[in-house]
Amino acid sequence: MTVALACVAALLVAAAVGVLRTRNLIYLAFGLFAILLAVAGSFALAGADFLAVTHVLVYVGGILVLLVFGILLSRSRELGVPSTRIRGGALALVSGLALAGGLAWVFNPLGVEPQLPTHAATAAPLGRQLLSTYLGAFEALSFLLLLALIGAAYLVRKPTPQR
Amino acid sequence: MSLYTVLVGCSLVLLAVGVTLVLSRTNAIAAYIGVELMLNGGLLSFVAQGLRHPGVLDGQVFVLVAVVVAAAEAAVALAIFLNFYKGRQSTDLDTATTLRDP
Numbered sequence: 001m002t003v004a005l006a007c008v009a010a011l012l013v014a015a016a017v018g019v020l021r022t023r024n025l026i027y028l029a030f031g032l033f034a035i036l037l038a039v040a041g042s043f044a045l046a047g048a049d050f051l052a053v054t055h056v057l058v059y060v061g062g063i064l065v066l067l068v069f070g071i072l073l074s075r076s077r078e079l080g081v082p083s084t085r086i087r088g089g090a091l092a093l094v095s096g097l098a099l100a101g102g103l104a105w106v107f108n109p110l111g112v113e114p115q116l117p118t119h120a121a122t123a124a125p126l127g128r129q130l131l132s133t134y135l136g137a138f139e140a141l142s143f144l145l146l147l148a149l150i151g152a153a154y155l156v157r158k159p160t161p162q163r
Numbered sequence: 164m165s166l167y168t169v170l171v172g173c174s175l176v177l178l179a180v181g182v183t184l185v186l187s188r189t190n191a192i193a194a195y196i197g198v199e200l201m202l203n204g205g206l207l208s209f210v211a212q213g214l215r216h217p218g219v220l221d222g223q224v225f226v227l228v229a230v231v232v233a234a235a236e237a238a239v240a241l242a243i244f245l246n247f248y249k250g251r252q253s254t255d256l257d258t259a260t261t262l263r264d265p
Binding site for chain 1: 165166167168169170171172173175176177178179180181182183184185186187188189190192193195196199200203206207210211213214215217218220221223224226227228230231232233234235236237238239241242243244245246248253254255
């Protein structure tokens, strides 16, 4: 348990450092891939087995592939490699660390008693809650997915020829 | 260190990295990756806080809902980026000075 947790945390921190250092968008996408895997691993360690699998399916299988398509389809002409410029990196890093530090002070994670998760299957209770307590959110989500589908198709449509 | 401490620490790292990317990268897709990292930090925080209340799965339901919203958002965001690229031949945010195609 401790070893697995250390591996996941090390992967996450290493990928985070890599993401901060690189300018290449493809490397950035690979860093995001490592981070998503680490997050899925943390979910599994925290006893959220269904979420871990869903995270890999939706994020790595869907969003990341979409992102790589976006990177490859939008290459800038003057820069050969799809890359980004960095401006005000130090100031941005300081603001990010300040925000995270403030939240750490609010959460105070060191002051909480350690508690081991219960490793029981969560798919059935999650589904039961989603279809009873959170039925409204579930319905709203299905409607949102329909709207996003139509909206995305509308945004990238071919312009109709003018008469 | 307990599992809870490490998970909250990881979520804060993700938040810091995401904020840094959004504030300092001039490419729209790089900034979007920053947004995704911040979102993942939030999701991880939900699950970590759930550790303090064993048997309560509300945080995990919130994560499921947020993941679906993120998937919808990714589709629309990439469509917007491709439209943006069509008009300017680049996804650099510095060139985003008008709402319509230049």
